Amino acid sequence: QEEENRFRNEHGIKAVGRHIPPALKDFSDLTVRYNVPQALVDTVTQCGYSEPTPVQRQAMACMLEDRQIVACAPTGSGKTAAFIVPLLHTLGTHQGGPRALILCPTRELAHQIYREALRLSASTQLRVTVVKNLKESKVKEREATFRKSDIVISTPNRLCYLLNQDQVNISLEKVRWLIIDEADKLFEGSSEQESDFRQQLEQIMCRCGPKRLIAMFSATHTPPVARWSRRHLRGLVNVTVGHRNA
Ligand code: ADP
Numbered sequence: 678q679e680e681e682n683r684f685r686n687e688h689g690i691k692a693v694g695r696h697i698p699p700a701l702k703d704f705s706d707l708t709v710r711y712n713v714p715q716a717l718v719d720t721v722t723q724c725g726y727s728e729p730t731p732v733q734r735q736a737m738a739c740m741l742e743d744r745q746i747v748a749c750a751p752t753g754s755g756k757t758a759a760f761i762v763p764l765l766h767t768l769g770t771h772q773g774g775p776r777a778l779i780l781c782p783t784r785e786l787a788h789q790i791y792r793e794a795l796r797l798s799a800s801t802q803l804r805v806t807v808v809k810n811l812k813e814s815k816v817k818e819r820e821a822t823f824r825k826s827d828i829v830i831s832t833p834n835r836l837c838y839l840l841n842q843d844q845v846n847i848s849l850e851k852v853r854w855l856i857i858d859e860a861d862k863l864f865e866g867s868s869e870q871e872s873d874f875r876q877q878l879e880q881i882m883c884r885c886g887p888k889r890l891i892a893m894f895s896a897t898h899t900p901p902v903a904r905w906s907r908r909h910l911r912g913l914v915n916v917t918v919g920h921r922n923a
Pocket residue numbers: 725726727728729730733750751752753754755756757758
């Protein structure tokens with residue numbers, strides 16, 4: 678335990694919660710501890726990631742043990758791979774669903790996440806898609822693509838717009854992991870009483886199965902995220918890397 682804390686300190690990781698999984702010593706821990714296929718670890722290394730970043734060490738371990746987290750680490754610290762790699766392993770084989778949903782504030786960001794997911798999923802059969810603009814005529818196609826995807830990336834707006842189309846019949850029931858990326862931005866300026874994002878999130882969560890887990894990622898600690906996560910995430914682990922700004 679003490680040694681574990683020392684290791685976290687050395688890497689600037691702060692983790693708060695009960696029974697926190699040990700941080701990864703290196704990427705091969707993924708195989709040793711969590712049975713992550715060697716091919717997936719090889720892809721990670723081939724991406725040029727020789728060592729996990731601090732947030733990856735702690736967040737990957739938590740997600741691979743089905744722990745809900747709020748992970749706060751500076752911009753550019755590899756938060757995307759921190760959630761993509763555990764998803765790729767946990768989802769296993771291609772089944773559609775979708776079984777993982779990634780929410781982020783902008784389309785640009787959705788595409789960045791998509792590119793990272795494509796690179797990292799090279800050794801898997803999993804399908805990743807971004808929810809795109811909807812043209813009436815394409816609604817049925819969207820529906821089929823959505824169902825065949827294992828991982829869906831979207832802004833809350835796009836996803837809710839799609840969910841609310843009359844002719845669309847899509848389900849989030851198989852969603853196991855809901856990732857909220859740039860949570861600080863999404864919750865920004867959304868008051869407790871009335872806010873589009875909070876309503877959208879509620880709508881999305883209601884449609885997910887009862888066993889769904891949530892992981893939130895952001896660059897800054899903000900009170901709305903802290904309050905919301907305390908209220909909604911059971912067994913929460915708070916992971917913080919570097920300074921606690923904001
Ligand atoms: P964040 O979401 O924390 O702002 P990103 O996930 O966008 O950061 O990653 C920033 C950059 O770091 C990307 O170019 C990504 O490919 C790279 N990266 C991610 N993980 C590692 C790693 N373990 N080693 C080296 N580079 C990495």
